[in-house]
Amino acid sequence: MKVETSMFGTIDVRDDQEIKFVQPIIGFPELLRYVLVDTGGSIKWLQSIRDATLAFPVVDPFSVKPDYDIEIPTSDAEMLGVKNVEEVQLWCITVLSKSKEEVRANLKAPIVLNRATGEAKQVVLPDSDLPIRYRFLPKAKQRNKEVADYAGANP
Amino acid sequence: MLVLTRRKGESIILGDDVEVKILELHGSQVKVGIQAPQSLSVHRKEVYLAIQRENKAAAESARKASEEQNERGAQVEHRVEDEQTLH
Numbered sequence: 001m002k003v004e005t006s007m008f009g010t011i012d013v014r015d016d017q018e019i020k021f022v023q024p025i026i027g028f029p030e031l032l033r034y035v036l037v038d039t040g041g042s043i044k045w046l047q048s049i050r051d052a053t054l055a056f057p058v059v060d061p062f063s064v065k066p067d068y069d070i071e072i073p074t075s076d077a078e079m080l081g082v083k084n085v086e087e088v089q090l091w092c093i094t095v096l097s098k099s100k101e102e103v104r105a106n107l108k109a110p111i112v113l114n115r116a117t118g119e120a121k122q123v124v125l126p127d128s129d130l131p132i133r134y135r136f137l138p139k140a141k142q143r144n145k146e147v148a149d150y151a152g153a154n155p
Numbered sequence: 156m157l158v159l160t161r162r163k164g165e166s167i168i169l170g171d172d173v174e175v176k177i178l179e180l181h182g183s184q185v186k187v188g189i190q191a192p193q194s195l196s197v198h199r200k201e202v203y204l205a206i207q208r209e210n211k212a213a214a215e216s217a218r219k220a221s222e223e224q225n226e227r228g229a230q231v232e233h234r235v236e237d238e239q240t241l242h
Contacts, residue, residue, distance in 0.1 A: 007221040008233050017235050023196060027207035028214075036236040044236065045217070055217045056210070075193050095209060096216040106213075109206045124198055124206060132205050 004052040007045065008037055018049065018118060022079055025093075025122050026109070028054070034120075036091075042139045043094055046111070058091035059105050064136040072112055076123045080114045089113040093122075095133075104133045 003013050013035045021032040033049040042063055048054035061068040070090075072082070082088055090112060092105040107130040113120040159167060166176040172192055179186040189197050198206075224231065 007217070007224075008231055011233070011235055013235055017237060023194075025210055026203065027210045037233050038236045039231055039233045045233075053218060054214055055221075056213050057217050057220075079193055093210055093213045095212045096220050104209075106206065106209050108202075109209075122206075122210075124196075124202065126199075132202075132209055 001049075003035065003047070003049050005037075005047050005055065006053045007055050008047070011035070011037065011047075013049070016118065019046070019113060019120050020118055022119055022121050025056070025111075026124075043096075044091070046091065046093075057094040057096050058111065059094045059136075059138075061090055061092045061105065061107055061110060064092075064105055065107065065134065068107065068130075070110065070125055070128060070130070072123060073126065076112065076121060080112060080119050080121055081117055082112075082114050083116075087114050087116045089115050092134075096138075100137060101135060103138050104135045106132050107134045108132045 001013050001015070003011050005011055017035055019034045019036060021034065024031055028048075031048050031050055031054065034046050035049060036058075037045040037047050037055070039045065043057045043059050046056040046058050068090075072088070090110045092107055092110050094105045095103065097103050108128055109122050109124045109132065111120055112123045161167065161177050163177055163180055166174050168174055173195065174188075174190040176188040176190070177185060178188045191197055
């Protein structure tokens with residue numbers, strides 16, 4: 001399927017590459033279909049299939065906080081049909097900024113992806129003290145450095 | 156807004172399948188138990204709003220990064236990730 005995006009132009013997405021949210025990302029009702037775009041840096045892009053202008057920067061929480069440790073609530077795991085932990089991939093929505101100190105990831109509400117089914121959900125960890133705004137220093141992509149100066153953006 | 160008075164141990168039913176029960180009272184704090192279908196998400200309001208704000212800030216920051224990159228006429232190397240390798 002051809003997907004129009006304002007960031008990457010027209011991209012080609014196979015059905016098995018589509019990420020299907022079982023509930024919309026908080027604040028973005030009705031948008032359930034996304035695709036993950038890799039531009040080579042540590043930050044990847046969760047691009048909406050319906051809204052060309054919408055892409056969330058996301059980061060693997062373990063790459064910004066190696067001791068990241070969460071327990072996915074049973075109801076969320078059931079909703080996503082997660083059977084074993086190897087199926088799970090976590091992504092944290094990230095705010096980019098020109099000032100590096102402002103780059104931050106939401107560790108309290110990770111996107112939990114069941115890689116076996118392609119289903120995902122932004123899971124709010126109700127009893128965790130993890131920050132919604134966790135500041136980290138993004139690693140710039142080495143090749144293509146000249147366009148990587150928007151901190152963390154990396155394309 | 157509907158206002159109801161409840162005592163400890165009493166409940167309120169919303170619709171057919173949501174129950175909100177008053178479990179404990181400690182001064183100005185109230186502990187409530189909520190029973191709802193899985194498809195209904197339940198959040199502390201201030202947490203929900205903070206997450207919503209961060210999500211919007213993230214989307215906005217990406218738009219800004221994308222615009223600046225377009226102004227420079229930079230091409231973005233990219234590939235669509237095979238996230239669901241177990242598919």
